[in-house]
Amino acid sequence: MIGATVKIRKSGNSNILTLPKEIKPTAKEFTVFQGRDGEIVYTPKKTNPFKDEKWVQAHEHSTQKEAFGGSDFDTEFSD
Structure with missing residues (x-):
C-alpha cells in the first residue's frame, strides 16, 4: 500500500488517525513523535x-571480545 490518505477526527480533547485496513499493526502500544515538518511517526x-x-x-561484568583480535593500539584502553 502506497500513499493512503487519512483524516484527523476529534474525540473529546484527542485527535484520532485511523489506520487503513491494509496496515496490520504488529504491536499494541506505540510511541508517537511529530517532526519539524509536521510529519507524524508512530513506532512500536x-x-x-x-x-x-x-x-x-546479568550483564554487569560482561566484556566484549574484539572482532579483529590482537592487541589494542593508539588511544584505546585495555583492562
Whole structure:
C-alpha cells in the first residue's frame, strides 16, 4: 500500500488517525513523535534493556571480545 490518505477526527480533547485496513499493526502500544515538518511517526513501544535491573545485573561484568583480535593500539584502553 502506497500513499493512503487519512483524516484527523476529534474525540473529546484527542485527535484520532485511523489506520487503513491494509496496515496490520504488529504491536499494541506505540510511541508517537511529530517532526519539524509536521510529519507524524508512530513506532512500536519497546522496553529499554539498560533500564531493566535484571538485565543490568546479568550483564554487569560482561566484556566484549574484539572482532579483529590482537592487541589494542593508539588511544584505546585495555583492562
